[in-house]
Amino acid sequence: MVCKIDSLTGNLLGKFKASTKSISCMTVSSDGKRLVTAAAQLKTFDCSNHKKIHKFMGHPRSIRCMIFTENGKFILSSAVAERYIAVWKAEDGKKQFASCVLAMDHPAVFIDSICDNEEIYVFAISETGVYYFLYAQDVETLCNAKPTKLSISSEDDGFIKINVDGAMVSGWNKGGIGGLIRDNRGVLIHWFSDKVGGPPIMAKLLAIKRGLYMLSDSGVGLNKRIILESDSGNALKWIKNLELSSPMFISLVKEIVSIMEGKDITLRQILRATNWEADRLAKDGI
The missing domain is CATH 3.30.420.10 (Ribonuclease H-like superfamily/Ribonuclease H)
Known part of the structure; x- marks a missing residue:
C-alpha cells in the first residue's frame, strides 16, 4: 500500500494498492508526476490517477535504493547483494528490461545522478564505503564508462x-x-x-x-x-x-x-x- 501524507500536518491525503507484495523502495520524479515502486518488480504510476504506466523486470532480490534522473528519462536502481546498478528507460514500452548495467565491486547503498542535456553523471556508495563516480555523454555510452573510485580509510586501517x-x-x-x-x-x-x-x-x-x-x-x-x-x-x-x-x-x-x-x-x-x-x-x- 502506498500512502500520500501531508508533510506539514501528518494527515493522510490518499492511498492506493501498488503491489500484492511488500514494497522495499519507492521514489518520485522531480516534477512530482510519476512514482516508481519496487517489490517483486519495478512499476511506475501516474501520481494524478494512480494508473500503472510501466513494469520493469530484472532484479531477483529486494531493491534497496532507487532514483529518477533529473530529466525523468531514466530510473537507476540497486538491490541487496547485487553488485551492479541497473539503468531503465522510464519512457519506453509498458514492459521492459534494464537498458544498461553498471558493474560495482560491492552492492550499492546509495545512488544519485545529475543530467546535463544528454550527459549523465552517476554517483554511488558501496557497502564497503567506496565512492563510485561515472560520466558519459549519453546513457548508451554509460555502460562502457570506467568508474572513478575513491576509498577513505581511517588511520587504523579501517x-x-x-x-x-x-x-x-x-x-x-x-x-x-x-x-x-x-x-x-x-x-x-x-x-x-x-x-x-x-x-x-x-x-x-x-x-x-x-x-x-x-x-x-x-x-x-x-x-x-x-x-x-x-x-x-x-x-x-x-x-x-x-x-x-x-x-x-x-x-x-x-x-x-x-x-x-x-x-x-x-x-x-x-x-x-x-x-x-x-x-x-x-x-x-x-
Whole structure:
C-alpha cells in the first residue's frame, strides 16, 4: 500500500494498492508526476490517477535504493547483494528490461545522478564505503564508462563488521544462529552457523554473543573499530540499556555487555532484507 501524507500536518491525503507484495523502495520524479515502486518488480504510476504506466523486470532480490534522473528519462536502481546498478528507460514500452548495467565491486547503498542535456553523471556508495563516480555523454555510452573510485580509510586501517541473525521454526523447539565477519574491504574473514533452542529473541541474542566471541577468539578486531549489525531492534536496545531488558534474558544480555567492555563497538540496526546473508546462515543452522 502506498500512502500520500501531508508533510506539514501528518494527515493522510490518499492511498492506493501498488503491489500484492511488500514494497522495499519507492521514489518520485522531480516534477512530482510519476512514482516508481519496487517489490517483486519495478512499476511506475501516474501520481494524478494512480494508473500503472510501466513494469520493469530484472532484479531477483529486494531493491534497496532507487532514483529518477533529473530529466525523468531514466530510473537507476540497486538491490541487496547485487553488485551492479541497473539503468531503465522510464519512457519506453509498458514492459521492459534494464537498458544498461553498471558493474560495482560491492552492492550499492546509495545512488544519485545529475543530467546535463544528454550527459549523465552517476554517483554511488558501496557497502564497503567506496565512492563510485561515472560520466558519459549519453546513457548508451554509460555502460562502457570506467568508474572513478575513491576509498577513505581511517588511520587504523579501517574497521571490522559483524552481521548476525537468529531464526526459529514454528513452536520454537528448533532454531539456528548465523553470522559473518568482514573487513573494511568486504573480504570475508570468518562465519558461523549453529543450532540453538528457545524463543526468537533468545536466538538473536545468542547470535550476537557468538559473533562477539568469534571476533575475540580470532584476534582480527584488535585496535580496530567494530560495527555489529543485527535486524533485532529489541536485542540492540537491551544491550545499550540493561534497564530495558526483559528479566528472562538479563543474564545473557549482561554477558554480551561484558564481552563488549573495552572495545570500540558500534551497534547498528539494519533491515532484515539487508541482513540476508546472516539470515541464510541462521536458517542453515536449524
